[in-house]
Amino acid sequence: MYIKRGRVKLSVASKTGKEAVVAILGPGDFLGEGCLAGQHIRMGTATAIVPTALQVIEKNEMIRALRADHAFSERFLSYMLSRNIQMEEDLVDQLCQCSERRLARALLQLAGKWDPRRMRRFAGISQTTLAKMIGTTRSRVNFFMNKFRRLGFIKYDGALSDSAGIRVNTSLLAKAFCN
Numbered sequence: 245m246y247i248k249r250g251r252v253k254l255s256v257a258s259k260t261g262k263e264a265v266v267a268i269l270g271p272g273d274f275l276g277e278g279c280l281a282g283q284h285i286r287m288g289t290a291t292a293i294v295p296t297a298l299q300v301i302e303k304n305e306m307i308r309a310l311r312a313d314h315a316f317s318e319r320f321l322s323y324m325l326s327r328n329i330q331m332e333e334d335l336v337d338q339l340c341q342c343s344e345r346r347l348a349r350a351l352l353q354l355a356g357k358w359d360p361r362r363m364r365r366f367a368g369i370s371q372t373t374l375a376k377m378i379g380t381t382r383s384r385v386n387f388f389m390n391k392f393r394r395l396g397f398i399k400y401d402g403a404l405s406d407s408a409g410i411r412v413n414t415s416l417l418a419k420a421f422c423n
Contacts, residue, residue, distance in 0.1 A: 247273045250296025251368055255376065256288040265376040267330075268293070268354060268369065274323065279303050294368035338379055346378035347388050348421035351398065355412035367409025392417070 247269055254267040254275065266288060269275055275290050280303065301309075310317045337346050351374075355364035371389065375382045392398045397417040400410040 245274065245276050245290075246299040246301060247271055247275070248297040248299055250298075251293050251366075252296060252298075253291045253293050253373065254288050255291065263376055264379070265373055267327075268373075268377070274320070277324065280306060293373070343378055343380040343384050344388050344391075345421050346380070347374065347385060348392070348397075348417055350374060350377050351392075351410075351412050352414055352417055352422070355414055364414055365409050365411045369410075395420070 249271050252269045252273075252275060253265055254269065255263050255265045257263045278286070310320060337349060341349070354366050354369060356366075371385045372382045374389075375385045378385070389398065389400075393400070395416075396413060397420065398410055398412050
């Protein structure tokens with residue numbers, strides 16, 4: 245599937261019911277690409293977290309397009325390599341960084357990376373989802389979000405999942421946490 249607009253949460257759950265958010269995808273991203281490699285059983289769940297429009301691409305059609313359209317094939321390969329690099333960075337982050345730094349990095353990613361020109365806004369993501377993304381508790385996320393708000397790194401009114409969302413001052417947050 246190809247995401248035309250909106251956001252999709254990719255999550256996995258353990259046998260004991262513990263959920264981890266693997267990724268938040270947005271416009272221009274693909275999901276379900278495991279079928280191209282012969283993956284028969286889905287490892288996770290994809291959930292739209294804001295109104296979302298998807299384009300479903302049948303497996304045979306995608307394979308045909310990848311073989312026939314060299315430019316599309318290169319773009320898709322580049323996309324998949326970028327996703328792989330992102331997942332490796334997330335794993336290293338999980339193993340080597342404190343939860344405060346993991347939250348800062350997650351907020352920067354959700355806000356569209358490192359655009360220093362303005363505050364970047366996103367909506368539809370609760371503190372519980374952020375906690376599942378970075379492997380900590382909602383109370384720790386709440387503590388750091390309040391700290392980030394006091395320091396001017398972020399702004400939000402009401403619940404994060406409201407349509408007002410959260411605004412991230414990417415340049416300040418990046419300076420503070422990305423050495």
